[in-house]
Structures are given as structure tokens and as C-alpha cells.
Amino acid sequence: QKDLTFAVTRNESAVSDADRAAILANPGFGKTFTDHMVDVCWSEHGGWHRPRVQPYGPIALDPAASVLHYGQEIFEGLKAYRHADGSIWSFRPDANARRMQASARRMALPELPEEYFIESLRQLVAVDGDWVPTAPETSLYLRPFMFAKEAFLGVRPAHKVAYYVIASPAGAYFPGGVSPVSIWLSTEYSRAGKGGTGAAKTGGNYAASLVAQAEAAEHGCQQVLFLDSVEGRYLEELGGMNIVLVKRDGTLVTPQSASILPGITRDSVLHLAEDRGHTVERRQVSIDEWREGVANGDIVEAFACGTAAVITPIGMISARDFTIGSADAEPGELTMSLREELTDIQYGRRPDPHDWMLRL
Numbered sequence: 001q002k003d004l005t006f007a008v009t010r011n012e013s014a015v016s017d018a019d020r021a022a023i024l025a026n027p028g029f030g031k032t033f034t035d036h037m038v039d040v041c042w043s044e045h046g047g048w049h050r051p052r053v054q055p056y057g058p059i060a061l062d063p064a065a066s067v068l069h070y071g072q073e074i075f076e077g078l079k080a081y082r083h084a085d086g087s088i089w090s091f092r093p094d095a096n097a098r099r100m101q102a103s104a105r106r107m108a109l110p111e112l113p114e115e116y117f118i119e120s121l122r123q124l125v126a127v128d129g130d131w132v133p134t135a136p137e138t139s140l141y142l143r144p145f146m147f148a149k150e151a152f153l154g155v156r157p158a159h160k161v162a163y164y165v166i167a168s169p170a171g172a173y174f175p176g177g178v179s180p181v182s183i184w185l186s187t188e189y190s191r192a193g194k195g196g197t198g199a200a201k202t203g204g205n206y207a208a209s210l211v212a213q214a215e216a217a218e219h220g221c222q223q224v225l226f227l228d229s230v231e232g233r234y235l236e237e238l239g240g241m242n243i244v245l246v247k248r249d250g251t252l253v254t255p256q257s258a259s260i261l262p263g264i265t266r267d268s269v270l271h272l273a274e275d276r277g278h279t280v281e282r283r284q285v286s287i288d289e290w291r292e293g294v295a296n297g298d299i300v301e302a303f304a305c306g307t308a309a310v311i312t313p314i315g316m317i318s319a320r321d322f323t324i325g326s327a328d329a330e331p332g333e334l335t336m337s338l339r340e341e342l343t344d345i346q347y348g349r350r351p352d353p354h355d356w357m358l359r360l
């Protein structure tokens, strides 16, 4: 169960140094993958077994594998950062490990022990460390995921599960970098409902967001904002990131809801703000409060936050019959200063008072 010895098979047709350098010079987000992947099996009777690092490549699945039919799947996302001395670090991987366990409980998947999760990241970075880029604001995005692979069409938790980790060099998630994004307010679609899977990092939540995200794109917006599914009044989160508003007096306000993903970036940035003496309110926030707050000058900044997005200022909200803010707004001052503090910690440019960084 707890055997952490990974068998390593090197990729004989790994990408050349020159090709890798070209990819790392302009990584974008999620487009290219490293030479290896982690693969661990789980079965009802054998527990976690056969931990491996092997060449990156296609996975053979039985067509009846239950993930393909019923979507029993979870994932995580975190980054490996290169520090100035060349060492490679991750940010709060213990929090990702625990969130993956929480997602597993919700999706009736087995819980991967925290030390196993962290070891799987170490193993991958040990063979693919050259893929961690060095340019400012770049990193290696790590994507652990787990899915039901048992071939069985009855609807019940699978008895056979696979856990993988893949990695992808990453620059800015949004093509515009850190310039303010526009957000489309989804009124037709909800992302998650009461008692549903919104707090789990599971593929279905993202599948449910795609038509709304497409609607956002049609309206020239980079992300979609979802409201609560019961009253359609309270802010939830964006398709792939959390949301924070900043009031004129420096108070930060962020939605509290059982149907959003508890973001590690959001938790961290709110801690940093509290360390500076800002008040943080974790509570229900209505779209009307935002609209009126911007109109009367009470709400002065808003930002999106997540591993992929880091901290990205929000310039404008666009809804069917109103807009908030403007697309050419300047990035907020507090937004940008918190962004700098967070990334300085992540890239080892300033002390890490909360012990968030773990060397891989």
C-alpha cells in the first residue's frame, strides 16, 4: 500500500535539447508535454500498486472503462518553479494532495496518501527537470489525475482506478498576459448545484462550463462567471478560477459557497492580504452588490485567481443587459501588488513566511 518505490523507464525518443529549448521559449499553456509521465494503479483488493515513471504516451483503455461513460474522474493542478540557483520548487503541494483526497471522497474514488502524491511529483520532476523553464513568469504545470478504468457498465464506484501525473511547460494562461480580462456573466447556465460536485475538481464541472465559456467567447470575454444555481444572484466562480473583489477601504470580499472549488491561490493571496492588515470577508456576494459597488465607487478592483491564471485583473463584466467596469480598465493596484508578492514567494525572490514552498 505505501511502497513508494517507482520503477523508472526512460523515454528513448525524448525531445531533443534544441526542440525543448524552442518549446520553453514560448510555452503558452497546456500545449506541449514533457517526455515522461507517472502511472500508478489501484484496485479494490490490491490498494495502490505498480508505481511507475514511463515515457509519455497514449493510455490503452477498455472501451467499457467507466470513466468514458460515467465520468468518474478527478484532477489537480499545481506548478513547479525554477529558482535562481536552479533548484525546483512546488507551492503548497500538501494542499493539492488534500484537495485531491476531498475530490476523491466526493467522486467515490480511492484517496491517494499525501506522501504518495508528493512523491509522484518528485519522481516526475526528477526525470523531466530540464522541462522546468527559466524565463520570468514561466513554470512547469503539473497535472495529477485519477480515473475509473474498470470495464463494467453497471453504475457503481469502479474497483480499478488509475492515477497519472503529466506535466506541461506553462507561460501566461491568457494570451494578453496580466492585462485585465473581460468576464461574461452566465445567466442561462449554472456550473454546479446544491449538493452537487462543484467543490470537487472533477472533469464534469468543466464539461458543464464549456457552452457557457463558448458564449463568453462569442461576447468577446475570456472567462465566464457563474452565479449560484438556486437564486441566480450570488457570485460563485469563473470557469477555471476563483474571484475576489476589493473595496475602497482595502477590504477583500470573496464568495463563500459549498459549490465552488476551494482555490489554493485564493486562500494564499487572502492570507497575504491579512498579513498586511487587510480585512477579508468570505461571504455571499450578490451581482447587484458588485454592480452598485462599482457604480458608487465602493468596489474599486476585482481579480481572478488560480494556479493557471495566477492573479489576473478583471476589467469588465459583461451581462445580457448591463456591464460593470470597462474593458480598457487599468489593473488594480492592490491586485498587482498581491500578485507580485505571491509570485516573489513562488519564484524564491522573497522569504516564504508561511513555509509554503517545497523543494522537489
Ligand code: PLP
Pocket (backbone or CB within 6 Å): 077, 237, 238, 239, 240, 241, 242, 261, 262, 263, 264, 265, 266, 305, 306, 307, 308
Ligand atoms: N476554480 C476553478 C473552477 C478552478 O479550475 C481553479 C483552478 O484550479 C480554481 C478555482 C483555483 O484553484 P487553485 O488556486 O487551487 O488553482
Ligand code: COI
Pocket (backbone or CB within 6 Å): 076, 077, 078, 239, 240, 241, 306, 307, 308, 309
Ligand atoms: C488550474 O488553474 O490549475 C486549473 O485547473 C484551471 C484550468 C483553467 C487550467
